[in-house]
Amino acid sequence: MLDTYTIVHIVHLLAAIIFLGFVFADVMVLGVLKKEFGKEHFQEIKQTIGARARKIFPLSVLTLLLSGGFMMSKYINSEAGMFNTNLQLLLLVKILLASLIISGIVYSLVQRIKGQQPHPHFAKHFHKYVLILGLGIVILAKGMFVL
Numbered sequence: 001m002l003d004t005y006t007i008v009h010i011v012h013l014l015a016a017i018i019f020l021g022f023v024f025a026d027v028m029v030l031g032v033l034k035k036e037f038g039k040e041h042f043q044e045i046k047q048t049i050g051a052r053a054r055k056i057f058p059l060s061v062l063t064l065l066l067s068g069g070f071m072m073s074k075y076i077n078s079e080a081g082m083f084n085t086n087l088q089l090l091l092l093v094k095i096l097l098a099s100l101i102i103s104g105i106v107y108s109l110v111q112r113i114k115g116q117q118p119h120p121h122f123a124k125h126f127h128k129y130v131l132i133l134g135l136g137i138v139i140l141a142k143g144m145f146v147l
Helices: 004-037 039-075 086-113 120-144
Strands: none
Touching: 004 039, 004 120, 039 086, 086 120
């Protein structure tokens, strides 16, 4: 029988697949489309994909945050401590990397709400940073239970 932690863990993994899958597609696939179809047609493609992503992306990020917080509470709490094991240390590094991603998302949302564009460097490279940080989080997740 599945316990609550296992169900939340599965939901967390599915949300991570959706989140990183979208970022991977944006970084690795859409860049090729721009070269193949030209700038104008590429913008149409990106707008079409973006319309769907804006419906799915926020839900996956919220699911990741909530499920990650729930799972974190099993390993970092008043009884287990915070810096006592390698697992806890790696988990804290994961939380730091995830916080960087979340802060970038919040910055982007705040800029959009204010009717402004994010800094050009941020707009151009954010998904590349997210992909690298996300892959780091995945590696740390596996390392937490090995080291």
